[in-house]
Amino acid sequence: MKAWTYRPDPTLGLSLAEQLTVFPRASDPAQSVLRLVWNLSVRVWLRLYFRLRVAGREHLPADGRFVLVANHSSHLDAVGLAAALPLSAVDRTFAVAARDYFFSSLWRSLFSAVFLNALPFDRKARDRSSLELCADVLRVGRGALIMFPEGTRSLDGRIQAFKRGIGILAAGTDLPVVPAFIEGARRAWPKGSRFPRPLRVRVTIGAPRTFADVPADRNGQVHVTAEVERAVRALAEGRGVEDGAAAAAPGQAIGRDAVGRTE
Amino acid sequence: MSTWFPSVADPAYLFYLRVVAVVLVVYGLVLLALKLSPLGERDAVHKTWIAYRAWLVMGPLIFLSVGLGRRPFIALVGLLALLFVREFSRATGLYEDRAFVLVVCLWVIALFWSALIGRYGFFVAMPVYGILTLFMLPSFRDQYEGMIQRVGLSVVALVYLGWMPAHLAFLANHRDWIAYALFLIVGTELNDAAAYLAGRLFGRHKLMPRISPNKTVEGAIGSLAVVAAFTWGVRGWLPGFTPALLVASVLILCFGGILGDLAISFVKRDVGVKDMGTLIPGHGGLLDRCDSLLVTAPLFFHMIRYFVRGGFAA
Numbered sequence A: 001m002k003a004w005t006y007r008p009d010p011t012l013g014l015s016l017a018e019q020l021t022v023f024p025r026a027s028d029p030a031q032s033v034l035r036l037v038w039n040l041s042v043r044v045w046l047r048l049y050f051r052l053r054v055a056g057r058e059h060l061p062a063d064g065r066f067v068l069v070a071n072h073s074s075h076l077d078a079v080g081l082a083a084a085l086p087l088s089a090v091d092r093t094f095a096v097a098a099r100d101y102f103f104s105s106l107w108r109s110l111f112s113a114v115f116l117n118a119l120p121f122d123r124k125a126r127d128r129s130s131l132e133l134c135a136d137v138l139r140v141g142r143g144a145l146i147m148f149p150e151g152t153r154s155l156d157g158r159i160q161a162f163k164r165g166i167g168i169l170a171a172g173t174d175l176p177v178v179p180a181f182i183e184g185a186r187r188a189w190p191k192g193s194r195f196p197r198p199l200r201v202r203v204t205i206g207a208p209r210t211f212a213d214v215p216a217d218r219n220g221q222v223h224v225t226a227e228v229e230r231a232v233r234a235l236a237e238g239r240g241v242e243d244g245a246a247a248a249a250p251g252q253a254i255g256r257d258a259v260g261r262t263e
Numbered sequence B: 001m002s003t004w005f006p007s008v009a010d011p012a013y014l015f016y017l018r019v020v021a022v023v024l025v026v027y028g029l030v031l032l033a034l035k036l037s038p039l040g041e042r043d044a045v046h047k048t049w050i051a052y053r054a055w056l057v058m059g060p061l062i063f064l065s066v067g068l069g070r071r072p073f074i075a076l077v078g079l080l081a082l083l084f085v086r087e088f089s090r091a092t093g094l095y096e097d098r099a100f101v102l103v104v105c106l107w108v109i110a111l112f113w114s115a116l117i118g119r120y121g122f123f124v125a126m127p128v129y130g131i132l133t134l135f136m137l138p139s140f141r142d143q144y145e146g147m148i149q150r151v152g153l154s155v156v157a158l159v160y161l162g163w164m165p166a167h168l169a170f171l172a173n174h175r176d177w178i179a180y181a182l183f184l185i186v187g188t189e190l191n192d193a194a195a196y197l198a199g200r201l202f203g204r205h206k207l208m209p210r211i212s213p214n215k216t217v218e219g220a221i222g223s224l225a226v227v228a229a230f231t232w233g234v235r236g237w238l239p240g241f242t243p244a245l246l247v248a249s250v251l252i253l254c255f256g257g258i259l260g261d262l263a264i265s266f267v268k269r270d271v272g273v274k275d276m277g278t279l280i281p282g283h284g285g286l287l288d289r290c291d292s293l294l295v296t297a298p299l300f301f302h303m304i305r306y307f308v309r310g311g312f313a314a
Helices: A016-021 A029-049 A076-082 A087-092 A106-116 A129-139 A165-170 A218-238 A242-247 B011-036 B043-067 B070-092 B098-116 B120-141 B147-173 B177-202 B217-233 B243-271 B286-290 B293-307
Strands: A053-055 A067-070 A093-098 A118-121 A144-147 A177-183 A202-205 B206-208 B212-216
Touching: A016 A106, A029 A076, A029 A087, A029 A106, A029 B098, A067 A076, A067 A165, A067 A218, A076 A093, A076 A106, A076 A144, A076 A177, A087 A093, A093 A106, A106 A118, A118 A129, A129 A144, A129 A165, A165 A218, A177 A218, B011 B043, B011 B177, B043 B070, B043 B177, B070 B098, B070 B147, B070 B243, B070 B286, B098 B120, B098 B147, B120 B147, B147 B177, B147 B293, B177 B212, B177 B217, B177 B243, B177 B293, B206 B217, B206 B243, B212 B217, B212 B243, B217 B243, B243 B293
Parallel strands: A053 A202, A067 A144, A067 A177, A093 A118, A093 A144
Antiparallel strands: A177 A202, B206 B212
16 A cells, blocks of 8 residues: 655744744644734724724735735834735735844744734845745735835835835736835834824725836836835825825824934 | 632642642752752753753643633643644644644534533534544545545544543543542653653663654553552542552553553654654653543543443533
């Protein structure tokens, strides 16, 4: 009789802290259940505490394969964007997160992996292994990514220059890039602040774009990156927020919050 | 205090609490002396020390779970069974097929629910429905490739890793469950520890060299002696036990323990993993620690159900 072949989870011998940093993550019903419960509770919290509003949900591609790209100024950004997606998508939507921050300790890794469904992105490495992980999620896993091409949270709320990773992912492919603009998140919970304040947060999702006809070389990638950045800024202007400055809550005077807390 | 911790009022609880505390302290002092002696640099001493430290966490957890009373105890054993299923499915690769794992988990939850409400009929009949559901799954999906393996692994997970330990939970429906459960848990773990220590000290003849090279005949004999002494010592805390039942308990704890140990060992060998997990430092996964209990719990439970008069509500 032919023997059965077993494929143990390759992370079986690793400690929990190490297991959590491994990506792609193995299928784990326990994690999925916890993630679902977390997402449900966060949605309730965002709606009640920050009176979160999402506009443009209809722009999200129905097959669930896309990159959602937004400005970044607060820890609320990733959960705010995740809350804009259908609940059934949370398991295959990954927030691209800095490995050196979100996976720096057991507790952070636990939170990032289980709740945020974060993809550990090595922003310090010179090679492109992390970008290849991203590409695999989209191509092989047919999942979605939440990405902040600024690379870090903006301190004053001004949108910073986008890094080229998004261009590398999208140039010359049929990958839909969905621009989004988050306003109010920085006022509610700026970088370095411990507790969020109950201020209004609003997410605006724009029309997806593809860049299949742009050559996948350096120039093409720079071009795509600039296009995506323009799209996010356009959404900001559409909301009456110039340059995304201060990312103020609707109806509130821009600049009042220019004090800019720092870490 | 006693509403949150109802078992504290039980004299058997306090008795076992004292016994385990004394054993852990004495064992700890011996190990500490060894560590400080010239032998302390040895790898074996270090490993035993790490394993001992894990006991300092597991011991209080066991007493906490029993101390919280019947319902929390059943819930915690249920959680343990779900974690067994998780470790097993990760080790065998079954985890890749979520549907099977989910069906197994749902039936395990149903099983512990039946223990919680004390429905013995459903509790013993559950494998019928569980196994049928698992066999239906490939048909519903119209898939056949590798399906015997998935169904087979799922049935093992459900029956061996869910149903067997669930007997420990159902035991909590007995009037004297605290005394019985603590005897079972402490006796099983004592047997493991004694077999390990006796094997290390006197081990010459290997028991099953291919499956588990660390197990020795001397270890088994040593653990039999220790468990017999233990059972004799606590005979006053086993209500309704005749001498024949005491002897049967010793045999269940000792041989059941060894068989359970070997069973998980051959699973690990066949799959090709060293441990079922890394949750308990110095021990491995939960299944590596609780392997003996999977065998001793159902045997001990049914012995009580058949031969000890009364006690179960239904």
